[in-house]
Amino acid sequence: MKDLLNETARRAARYLDGINDRPVAPKPEHVAGLEALAGVLPEAGCDPTEVLAVLDDVGSPATVATTGGRYFGFVIGGTLPAALAANWMAGAWDQNAAMQAMSPIAAKLEEIVLNWTLDLVGLPAGSAVGFVTGTTMANFSALAAARSALLKRAGWNVEEDGMFGAPAFRVVVGEEVHISVLRALTLLGLGRSRLTRVPADDQGRMRADSLPALDAQTVVCIQAGNVNTGAFDPAREICARARDAGAWVHVDGAFGLWGAASPKYAPLLDGVDHADSWAIDCHKWLNVPYDSGLAVVRNPEDLRRAMSWGNAAYLTQSAGREPWQYTPDASRRARGVELWAAMKSLGRSGLRELIERNCRQARLFADRLRSAGFEILNEVVLNQVLVSFGSAEETLRVIAAIQSDGTCWCAGTQWHGHTAMRISVSSWATTDEDVEQSAAAMIRIAGRK
Numbered sequence: 313m314k315d316l317l318n319e320t321a322r323r324a325a326r327y328l329d330g331i332n333d334r335p336v337a338p339k340p341e342h343v344a345g346l347e348a349l350a351g352v353l354p355e356a357g358c359d360p361t362e363v364l365a366v367l368d369d370v371g372s373p374a375t376v377a378t379t380g381g382r383y384f385g386f387v388i389g390g391t392l393p394a395a396l397a398a399n400w401m402a403g404a405w406d407q408n409a410a411m412q413a414m415s416p417i418a419a420k421l422e423e424i425v426l427n428w429t430l431d432l433v434g435l436p437a438g439s440a441v442g443f444v445t446g447t448t449m450a451n452f453s454a455l456a457a458a459r460s461a462l463l464k465r466a467g468w469n470v471e472e473d474g475m476f477g478a479p480a481f482r483v484v485v486g487e488e489v490h491i492s493v494l495r496a497l498t499l500l501g502l503g504r505s506r507l508t509r510v511p512a513d514d515q516g517r518m519r520a521d522s523l524p525a526l527d528a529q530t531v532v533c534i535q536a537g538n539v540n541t542g543a544f545d546p547a548r549e550i551c552a553r554a555r556d557a558g559a560w561v562h563v564d565g566a567f568g569l570w571g572a573a574s575p576k577y578a579p580l581l582d583g584v585d586h587a588d589s590w591a592i593d594c595h596k597w598l599n600v601p602y603d604s605g606l607a608v609v610r611n612p613e614d615l616r617r618a619m620s621w622g623n624a625a626y627l628t629q630s631a632g633r634e635p636w637q638y639t640p641d642a643s644r645r646a647r648g649v650e651l652w653a654a655m656k657s658l659g660r661s662g663l664r665e666l667i668e669r670n671c672r673q674a675r676l677f678a679d680r681l682r683s684a685g686f687e688i689l690n691e692v693v694l695n696q697v698l699v700s701f702g703s704a705e706e707t708l709r710v711i712a713a714i715q716s717d718g719t720c721w722c723a724g725t726q727w728h729g730h731t732a733m734r735i736s737v738s739s740w741a742t743t744d745e746d747v748e749q750s751a752a753a754m755i756r757i758a759g760r761k
């Protein structure tokens with residue numbers, strides 16, 4: 313075992329050492345080479361060192377270098393050194409984080425991390441937190457709590473009686489709602505076509521002046537950090553309207569909520585803490601390994617009720633917090649280990665510096681591209697930049713050429729009738745030199761000097 317783990321560390325270190333010297337996207341021949349892993353499962357097994365060697369030799373070249381400094385696709389963070397080390401340790405521990413009895417260390421770290429997170433991003437102390445796979449499941453879990461609370465108010469027990477015949481309630485979303493919220497609502501039996509959609513402004517912010525009349529049978533889903541522009545819905549105004557009416561506000565804060573960790577960006581989140589539930593991603597801006605997200609609910613009882621298991625005599629209930637009471641799954645890996653390590657290694661100032669550096673780097677991208685004559689389509693308020701290279705055809709050509717060039721990697725999007733390239737700066741590993749090198753490659757490929 314010891315030799316195998318040493319060999320793993322050697323190979324992993326070699327992979328990470330070379331991450332900035334290889335194309336960000338894998339070469340087609342390396343992707344084609346993955347066939348070497350297939351074939352009929354042999355009758356006889358083989359030595360683990362041999363397994364590891366094939367995995368590294370064939371698999372490593374076919375990875376996307378998302379953990380390097382020049383990956384700007386979707387919204388994807390890297391992995392902080394302490395988080396990677398903790399992930400290895402947790403792998404060795406192989407803890408099931410479902411219950412205190414199964415893993416006191418996993419349960420304790422969840423408790424510590426949830427308090428640190430609420431404090432870091434300014435959410436109400438005492439809120440319940442479920443450790444889930446990402447924002448899609450965080451949206452699902454938090455909206456399950458909202459559904460349970462609203463139907464309970466209407467005298468309906470959705471956990472016992474389900475959705476057939478349940479009193480109707482209304483779900484309000486912004487025009488620019490992220491698809492993961494729509495997916496969560498679909499999974500919860502709330503449908504997509506029954507939603508009330510509120511118009512958004514030119515940055516994708518929900519227009520509070522266009523909100524319908526709210527009441528106690530309404531859930532309003534707002535956004536902290538639009539996936540295209542990085543813009544924030546006006547939380548203070550919407551939450552005030554919702555509070556007066558007794559409506560529930562849910563915030564999809566996948567990456568944007570981390571902005572609250574910086575006094576410079578916290579004003580963009582003004583009033584977000586007045587909502588009832590929140591979804592946060594940790595594999596994005598906190599830079600922990602996949603997968604990791606948090607579902608936060610102001611009233612713990614709402615999340616516990618929504619996630620209840622009915623009668624399950626073998627599930628133990630200790631005096632303290634039982635992790636399984638806050639998530640849709642039971643057995644799961646101990647995500648809190650990496651979260652604790654990431655936060656401990658960064659400290660408050662490290663997280664603040666990471667957020668502020670990535671936002672500054674997004675502005676640097678925008679400056680360089682604008683100076684080269686390209687149009688920036690959004691106000692760069694956070695870490696997201698939308699750039700047009702001209703016509704839709706030209707923009708798509710440039711995106712494809714950037715992806716195959718390999719210096720960096722970005723994807724495309726549509727923004728208010730324009731085809732654009734999205735640049736998302738979300739990694740601890742990104743240096744200013746990475747930004748300069750990537751911007752220069754984009755400008756060269758797009759045919760400007």
Ligand SMILES: Cc1ncc(COP(=O)(O)O)c(C=O)c1O
Nearest residue numbers: 387446447448490492539564566
């Ligand atoms: C605003 C927003 N919400 C939700 C998600 C979905 O997150 P996940 O892929 O972790 O489920 C994303 C992903 O980019 C996002 O940007």
